[in-house]
Amino acid sequence: MVRRLPRYYAHVQSLRAGGIEWISSKSLAEHLELTSSTVRQDLSHLDFSGISKRGYSTQVMEQTLAQLLGADEEIRLVIVGAGNLGRALALHGEFTLGGFRICGIFDSDPKVVGRKVGRLEIRAMDDLPSVVQGERVQIGVIAVPAASGQEVADRLILSGVLGLLNLAFTHILSPKTVPVIDVRILASLRELCYAIRASGPLRGIAAGLRSPG
Amino acid sequence: MVRRLPRYYAHVQSLRAGGIEWISSKSLAEHLELTSSTVRQDLSHLDFSGISKRGYSTQVMEQTLAQLLGADEEIRLVIVGAGNLGRALALHGEFTLGGFRICGIFDSDPKVVGRKVGRLEIRAMDDLPSVVQGERVQIGVIAVPAASGQEVADRLILSGVLGLLNLAFTHILSPKTVPVIDVRILASLRELCYAIRASGPLRGIAAGLRSPG
DNA sequence: TAGATTGTTAATCGATTAACAATC
DNA sequence: TAGATTGTTAATCGATTAACAATC
Numbered sequence A, B: 001m002v003r004r005l006p007r008y009y010a011h012v013q014s015l016r017a018g019g020i021e022w023i024s025s026k027s028l029a030e031h032l033e034l035t036s037s038t039v040r041q042d043l044s045h046l047d048f049s050g051i052s053k054r055g056y057s058t059q060v061m062e063q064t065l066a067q068l069l070g071a072d073e074e075i076r077l078v079i080v081g082a083g084n085l086g087r088a089l090a091l092h093g094e095f096t097l098g099g100f101r102i103c104g105i106f107d108s109d110p111k112v113v114g115r116k117v118g119r120l121e122i123r124a125m126d127d128l129p130s131v132v133q134g135e136r137v138q139i140g141v142i143a144v145p146a147a148s149g150q151e152v153a154d155r156l157i158l159s160g161v162l163g164l165l166n167l168a169f170t171h172i173l174s175p176k177t178v179p180v181i182d183v184r185i186l187a188s189l190r191e192l193c194y195a196i197r198a199s200g201p202l203r204g205i206a207a208g209l210r211s212p213g
Numbered sequence C, D: 001t002a003g004a005t006t007g008t009t010a011a012t013c014g015a016t017t018a019a020c021a022a023t024c
Helices: A002-017 A025-032 A036-044 A058-068 A084-091 A093-097 A125-134 A146-159 A185-198 B002-017 B025-032 B036-044 B058-068 B084-091 B093-097 B125-134 B146-159 B185-198
Strands: A075-080 A100-107 A120-124 A139-142 A163-166 A180-182 B075-080 B100-107 B120-124 B139-142 B163-166 B180-182
Touching: A002 A025, A002 A036, A002 A058, A002 B185, A025 A036, A075 A084, A075 A125, A075 A146, A075 B185, A084 A100, A084 B084, A093 A100, A093 B185, A100 A125, A120 A125, A125 A146, A139 A146, A139 B185, A146 A163, A163 B185, A180 B185, A185 B002, A185 B075, A185 B093, A185 B139, A185 B163, A185 B180, B002 B025, B002 B036, B002 B058, B025 B036, B075 B084, B075 B125, B075 B146, B084 B100, B093 B100, B100 B125, B120 B125, B125 B146, B139 B146, B146 B163
Parallel strands: A075 A100, A075 A139, A100 A120, A139 A163, A163 A180, B075 B100, B075 B139, B100 B120, B139 B163, B163 B180
Antiparallel strands: none
């Protein structure tokens, strides 16, 4: 259920942007490929109510979800790893739009320390605790090779971040008090390969010929 | 269950690299934070068997999973969107290591078409069908702003890709024959904010003071 | 009012876990 | 042999869906 909240939020944001004031569980379900029952069940746990015959107020719904998902305040994060992925995240505009502030980008390689990534300068790992504590950074983003993922996680936790976003191609172990969410880029690609094979490995080999099953 | 297969695969790869020949469901479970029951259940569906008292052969297990996940052959993909994220993916070495080949990077902005991203030249969207069909590209990677995600998906599907990896910050609708896997970067960050709040919003505000609950 | 839509209860479904006989 | 570990069945758990009375 928690995994769906960001999707409701994103959708209701775009509805509001389009000037729509009310939305039914049925319509929500159609756009997000859920059942209306699931939508109602999910939203009934939240601290607001819909209205019979009209549906849910997009304004109240957006506000409620924003609060729940931390989108009503600035969330500070640091990125560890100034490789292609780390730099891309640091430069990605949609994070800033989404209410996140990147407080620092770090790398263990002395050769890249000091270089600029947008407005930020890449810093040494030794600076991590002071930045995290000084700016009360909540989230550490792990964007390093698989082999150093766990070590970076440990250092972030020790520095005092409250949660980890893991983009490294490895699983991270952390104490229960520090939640970790995996962004499974490589794993998702493999999952996709599996899904493609499962849905019929022969389909589409003659690309372009769509129908004649 | 499918979501765990890439994790088994990654883990058994690193075991093999470390020279380990046998692994038990118990040990696998510990490293991946599962129960041994789940591991045995999952692996029992695969086309190979463990051996009592020894466990699973890492060699056979790696091979079986590689085949299932398409890691035994080269998988061709195209990236649409040559922004920070798209370029980072194109340049990311771990994909090549993982057996993926990037056959092209595309962008709708004429100003960036022609620029180089590593060995690749950014191409116009009009070239998409010929590349996908010419090189029998299986996967389309969507790395564009949320607003154009669906349109790009439609064009990729029409070009003949068999599956989509969606990095755009929006949900993609596709026919059932074309699987989509979402890489939820922004949604994961929001989920993480939710998890941090749920696990006690006051904990750690005085960063560094770990224990005194 | 009539009808659409919520909130909620109960039923279904699937996934996880426990347990244990088989076996190496 | 004794003991560790698999494969599988059955039990549990949680999440999804169906159904429907309440209500605007």
